[in-house]
Amino acid sequence: MVEESSKKIAIIIVIGLLAVLSFFILKSFIVSIISGLLLAFIFSPLYEKIHKFTKIRHRGLTAFLFCVFFLLIIILILWFATPILLKESFKLYDSSKNIDFVTPLKKIFPSIFESEKFSTEVGNVLYSFVLKITNSISLAFTDIILNFPSILLNLFIIFFTFFYTLKDKEIFVQNIKDLFPFSKDIEKKFFDSTRDITFSIIYGQFIIGTIQGIILSIGIFLFKSPNPLLLSLLAVLVGIMPIIGPSLVGIPLAIYFLINQNTVSALGILAFTGIASISDNLIRPYFVAKKTKVYPPLILFGMLGGYSFLGLIGLIIGPLILYYLIILLELYKNKNLS
Structure with missing residues (x-):
């Protein structure tokens, strides 16, 4: 019995060491x-x-x-x-x-x-x-x-x-x-929940954010903004961010046009910013499952923390890690992990 336990511990130690070494080998990639x-x-x-x-x-x-x-x-x-x-x-x-x-x-x-x-x-x-x-x-x-x-x-x-x-x-x-170390029933619940939340974050946040950025980009090109391609790219990037949205580019750009006494362009950019913001309510139901609860503040914190830790890819990975943890905690709270 003692010998069997020693073998298990030795196997766990070897696997742990190999996992750590594998991490350092693949760290750069x-x-x-x-x-x-x-x-x-x-x-x-x-x-x-x-x-x-x-x-x-x-x-x-x-x-x-x-x-x-x-x-x-x-x-x-x-x-x-x-x-x-x-x-x-x-x-x-x-x-x-x-x-x-x-x-x-x-x-x-x-x-x-x-x-x-x-x-x-x-x-x-x-x-x-x-x-x-x-x-x-x-x-x-x-x-x-x-x-x-x-x-x-x-x-x-x-x-x-x-x-x-x-x-x-x-x-x-x-x-x-x-x-996966749990029963088939818990395995199914976990994978179903993670699939739903992954689709909701990737499609619901990133695809919708990209569409919002593209809507504002049309206004940027239409009203002949300076540096249109760069501002369009920024509009798409901030469109992905929850709570903030494309207004982070649209409002400063409208102010820039007002400073240069171009009221028509300023109002036009504000109109496209408004359309981009409103479009979220129209598009989201097509991408996000109604049963999936997605909290914008948690996504924002996950994006910011993920970006500081992993760079651009952290904008996706950060929120997913937080939500996977929440799914496991909910399963544990409901006594499903025991």
Whole structure:
């Protein structure tokens, strides 16, 4: 009995050591691997439909063609969009140096900005804040050019993971289920809950946020905003963020047009910002299951924490980890894990 317990402990220690070593071996590529897994989850329904439609016998061939097509689209977007975005980010940085923040504020709040000293201090704070943001944006796009070989390597790992997860999805899912330490009933409840919440966060938050950003982007191009491609990208990114939404780009842009005495464009941008915000209520029911409770503050905290920990992919992983923990706690609360 003692010998059997010692063997079990030894096996656990060996598995633990190998798991730790595996983590350090894969540490540099964890974000890319997770990205590949998420892409497989997002595009798995589309892949299954294409595989059924094309009637290709081998899943591997369908998965390979699907991944190659997807990779070509990503490379083409990066190839053509990155130079334009880089140019626009530098233009935005240069133009931000010449913005007069104080004069419009004096007109709107004359009593508050009576003191010249106070006006100067507020102007310096706003100038410094805007300059830091625009400088960060410029550096981000510069890093893409400088780190292009590293980006290509990570793209390869992402699509390598993407391909094999699409190809062997059933085997992959079954292996995870086999490792699950609870009963079949609890296993089903957990996987059903995690599937629903994953769909709700990925499709409900990211797809809807992207649509909201695109709606505002139409207004940005329509009213001939400066640096339209860069602002459109920012609109999509902030559109994904819960609570905040595309207004974080739309309102400052409208203020910019007002400062430049372009009232029509300012009102137009505000109108598109309003449409983008309202569209959330119209689109969400098509993507989010009614039985799934998604709390915007929790998603926001998960995104912010996930971003600081894992970078861009953390915007998705952060909320998912928090919700998976909540699902396990709810199962435990209902005595289902015992």
